Amino acid sequence: MAPPAWLLGGLRPSAAPIPWAAAARAAVAMSVPLAVGFALDEPQYGALVSMGALSGVIGDTADAYRMRILNIAVPQLAGAVGVTLGTLVFGHGWLAVGVLTLVALVSGMISSIGMVASVSGLLLLLNAVIGAGLPLPHPWWTAPLLLTAGGLFVLLLSLLGWPLRGRLPERTAVAATYRALADSLEAAGGPASVYDERRRQVTQALNQAYDLVLGRRARVHGRSPSLVRILAQLNVVIPLVEAAPAAHLRGRPLPPEIPAAVRDLADAVEEGRTGAPVLDLPAPHTPAERAVDSALRHAAAVVHLAEPDLHNVDDRLGRPAALGARVRRAVRDMMFSEASWRYGLRLALCIGLAQSLVSLVEVERSYWVALTVTFVLKPDFGSVFSRAVLRALGTAAGLLVAAAVLAEVPRGWWDVPVMVVLAALIPAFSAKGYAFQTAAITPVILLLSDQLNHQGFDLIRPRLLDSLIGCAITLVAGYLLWPESWHARIGDRLADTVYDAARYLERAFAPAPDEAALAEARTLRVQARRRIYRDLSGVRSEFQRALTEPPPTGARAAAWWPLVVAVERIVDATTAARVRVNHGAEPPTAQEVESLAHRLRELAERVRSSTNPVRADAEPADEVSGVLAPLHQEVAAARALVRPTADR
Structure with a gap:
């Protein structure tokens, strides 16, 4: 029996190139603190700094140096807050359960703001779980300081080339x-x-x-x-x-x-x-x-212009709002977003169940259960179902490597060269897929955990058991119990894009009384077009995520793809018509534009009311020969992909 297609898709390595510079930084950032810890006869301190470096390595994904500061430094601050909260409730039983559940709610909600906020929410919860589950060094500020130092060490290494490659x-x-x-x-x-x-x-x-x-x-x-x-x-x-x-x-x-x-x-x-x-x-x-x-x-x-006019740049997208205004707007949107509350509640429920379970049942290294839940239940990172399965497989593969290392490598200075190799594999394997990333991270975490509790090979069995428990909790409480898990969100997002395409068509051929109005209309048209293509990029990402879901969700998602392509061609045809008019073609009449926009809005209503596209009888394209003739054909083709609700 062949494995299902959704599983093979997750296990197939990506064609993305290996980030060799990031691999070198990871090797240095995670092995040097360990070596310093051995040199100072404080290996547990070195292990904590390396753990902080691990979170920095995972967040070291930006190309621009200023973005690296945000991607690494901001999540480190969130992680410091998390480990502080976890340390303060360590050993306090149900108080720890309540605090971690509340932290999970906040972590899930802020993850909806953006990528940096998502990684910050992840580190906030991860470090809170570590602080509440591991006996960390005293006083309370030691662990936050060491973990943050590790992340900032990664940031320092990543910024070394800024003066030359800014x-x-x-x-x-x-x-x-x-x-x-x-x-x-x-x-x-x-x-x-x-x-x-x-x-x-x-x-x-x-x-x-x-x-x-x-x-x-x-x-x-x-x-x-x-x-x-x-x-x-x-x-x-x-x-x-x-x-x-x-x-x-x-x-x-x-x-x-x-x-x-x-x-x-x-x-x-x-x-x-x-x-x-x-x-x-x-x-x-x-x-x-x-x-x-x-x-x-x-x-x-x-x-080829050497010195462009600083005050006369063709800047169509406008200057971004001030940072404070953008933060306030993001927080306001988060607080009033149904999606952010829904995800926060899902994450809080799963973390609460995980912590309650390990409080009632004796589970070795119990904090790994909540850690697994946190890593898997990230819908903005991909399918929850496939991530749970792939994490279980990746953990099993990583444990084989960890077992060999813990069984054969003597504890002490030999761990440093081993860490050089294992740490370099994290960026290299992360570029290939989630299962590969998990397989690379697992032996590193076990090697660092061994420096803190000295259990050696005995860490293997509880690590596998706790990971399986965490995956099971996520699949049941974070996936199966939520109706939204059983259908793709492609239809609603695509319907919004079709509405935007109708507005784009009207804006593209709206009359302009003078040159100033014409320039403004062109700027608005460019912004609208960029927004539509960004939305379509989001739809394609959602489509790829849905394909990794098990049947029937994955099969239903696949049915949307022809319509996604059709909407892209509608936008292309609209742009092409406007360009031809700009360079001498006869413009369309207002009635023709209005008719096409009306048909697009009808298409959007069909899409919104559909659970998946149902092929209808092809509509004959209007017999037109003007500049909008290709657009008429594309609209007719798209409408043929979705049958009106009344005809079903």
Whole structure:
């Protein structure tokens, strides 16, 4: 009997490259504290610093140096608070149960704010569980200080290259956007499946580049010439991105000189080249060709500009709100969000059950039960069900390595070279998938735990038993008892995106009385388009998560994929029509735009009322020959994927 597809998907290693620099940092950050602890004859102190470094290694995922400060330092502060609370209730029985349950509620709710908050919530709860379950050194502030020192050591190592590579991550991300766009232009006019995949890669590259650049700008006061130049180079790629769908709808490939010129711009961005650009492009003839030619020449002029005007940057996305305002808005949204309360209550229920169980039943190393619950019950990290199964398998594999290490390696200085190897495997295996990450982390945690309690090989059996208990609690109380676990959330999110597509269509062809209104309309249109593609990226992430769920959820999720692709093509067709109008095509009438927007809103209602798409009889596309003809065809194709509720 073959394993189910959802399990094979989780066990199949990702094609992501191994982060060698992160692996080297992990090896140094986790072995040096251990060596210092042995040198000072305080191995338990060294183990605690290495534990703190482990949390820093897990959070060391950002490219930009300023983002690394947030990704590592902020969660360390949350972890310090957590271990302090746990230490204060250590050995207090039901008081510890109540405190950890409350911490779990807070941890779950703040996880809905964003990635940094999610990791902070994770560390808050993890360290609280460790403090409440392990006899840590006295006085009470010792453990928080040592754990935080380990995390900050990782941060220090990750920032060593900042003076030499301070702006490299942003430049690299912008250059990657140009290269992804070149691949998309190369695929334009060819097979639709190839072009769709290349266009999704452009969206992903744009999202990453804007996150890095705007994240850096939010912390820069005043105008930075280098930042303005990077932002200008990124903004001028938008007209090219908009022209790509129009070029694809031509039905024939673009001249090879065009993607080659875009790749040359990518090299210029990455190398910081300036000077007069040299472009040898064929003469354009159609509106789509003129759009590509105009956007490419404008991009070349901006990319090679040595000193952009600090006060005249084509900044369409607006300056981010102040940090304090964004924090207040995030906290307000969290407090009034049904989803954040629901997840917080799920996590609190599972942690409360885990702690109550180990308070009533004698369980060795009982804190591992709650630790397992915390790691598994992270819906924003992936499917709860598959994570529980994959964690059990990963733990079993990691225990085999740990058993060999604890049985054969003498306790003491030999642990240091072993830690060098095992710590380096954590970033390398984390890039390959959750089961691989668990298999790499398990022997490290056991080796460090052995420095604190000196149980050696006897740690193996309780570690496996407690992990299985934690996975069982999560599957029952955190998954099976919640109705939302049994259906994908793709439909509602996709319906919202279709509504946004209708508004985008109306905004794209809204009349503008003057040049100022035209410029403002274009800015709003670009923002709307970026928002739609970000939403579609979120839908695709939800789709990938749902595919790892067991039947029937995974099978139902798979049925949504054709509609996801159809909505992406609707947005592309709208953008292509607007680009063609900008370069000479006849604009559509207001009645035609209104009719198409109405049909899109009807489609959104169908999607929202559907548990999964049901193929309907194909609707004949309107017999039109204007600039919106491709959009009529895409809307008809999308509506054919979902039958009206009354017809079911």
